[in-house]
Amino acid sequence: MPTNSDNDTMQAIRVHQYGGPNELKLEQIPCPQPQANEILVRVHAAGVLPMDAAVRGGILPGILPKAFPYTPGTAFAGVVEAVGADVNDFQVRQAICGRAPNGTYAEYVTISTNPPKLDFNRVGYNVAAAIIPLALKPQSLTFDEAATLSGGATTAWNALFEDGDIQAGQRVLIHGAAGGVGLFAVQFAKWKGAQVIGTASAANVEFVRSLGAETIIDYTAMPFDEVVSEVDFVLDTIGGDTLTRSMHITKRGGTIVSVVGEPDQTLAEQLGIRAIKNSF
Incomplete structure (x- = not known):
């Protein structure tokens, strides 16, 4: 869990309005807690994708982000810190990588192990739905390398x-x-x-x-x-x-x-x- 004295907050990059890189603000926010079908992951490395900048710039207004402020980032590699009561596929201390819809520019992120599909049809994208995938980190890769996968x-x-x-x-x-x-x-x-x-x-x-x-x-x-x-x-x-x-x-x-x-x-x-x- 977080290493601060209160043991309930973490550092995260937040965005409060559409704009360029100057809108990325380092803040102290509450640490998320996993729901029954979620895992809590300590982020060791976060990938920076073109879509991150596009969302921050307002390419999907009204769809992504759902509300301000938000934590950007989806690609990550990290270690499972806690699992929800209904999670069977992942265990504490497992190193994993994948995509997380809740923002990976943070010390911790919660991820559903059976996430909903994201519908992009309304903005004319070619993919009807994209599923956020999770996988065990290959042992031969560093966390930085795995975050790119x-x-x-x-x-x-x-x-x-x-x-x-x-x-x-x-x-x-x-x-x-x-x-x-x-x-x-x-x-x-x-x-x-x-x-x-x-x-x-x-x-x-x-x-x-x-x-x-x-x-x-x-x-x-x-x-x-x-x-x-x-x-x-x-x-x-x-x-x-x-x-x-x-x-x-x-x-x-x-x-x-x-x-x-x-x-x-x-x-x-x-x-x-x-x-x-x-x-x-």
């Missing part, structure tokens, strides 16, 4: 295989191939047997090559759309102009998935491609 790894897997349904032999372009989502996407696509093309800075070219990319484009030296065209699948982790330009190099019948931006559906229809906003 439910963010980068899960997002990459969902984008490639749920949204994109990529197949062996397809040409797959992954933007930000050295980033938190991209580094997993390169390895997953390579495992599937795709021809992997990645964009990265000069400093990360060899790193991306070591992950399995066959072609690496240094985006600081040349425009990617002057190097590649007619790709079957694009994973966009950049957004903005990169997203739009990527749509033009996706082959007719191909798919582009963005984890940060909403693709122009009118343009997608004109180009004859599928364009999806991944919301996992």
